[in-house]
Amino acid sequence: MSLFRSAPMRYYELYIPAEEAYHAVSKVAPEKFVEFLDASPNNFHKPFANDVRRCEEVLAKLDHVFKQLRKYKIDLPDMPDV
Numbered sequence: 001m002s003l004f005r006s007a008p009m010r011y012y013e014l015y016i017p018a019e020e021a022y023h024a025v026s027k028v029a030p031e032k033f034v035e036f037l038d039a040s041p042n043n044f045h046k047p048f049a050n051d052v053r054r055c056e057e058v059l060a061k062l063d064h065v066f067k068q069l070r071k072y073k074i075d076l077p078d079m080p081d082v
Contacts, residue, residue, distance in 0.1 A: 013039075018047075 016024050028034050069076065 025036065029036075
């Protein structure tokens with residue numbers, strides 16, 4: 001047993017097809033005795049990377065709009081704090 005671990009651990013590699021990954025992880029993750037490591041060396045080659053990038057661009061544009069609204073003291077009903 002290691003000085004920093006409360007119990008012995010084992011490392012296993014499990015390769016899950018992409019179409020089954022969500023189902024498998026959703027069944028195992030709530031048990032809280034499994035830790036997942038991402039085997040992909042680069043996060044920019046993920047299938048959802050372009051979607052995340054687009055969301056970040058939209059957020060930047062919205063932030064600019066809200067700054068301009070504050071600059072010119074234009075009030076909108078229920079304007080969120082950004």
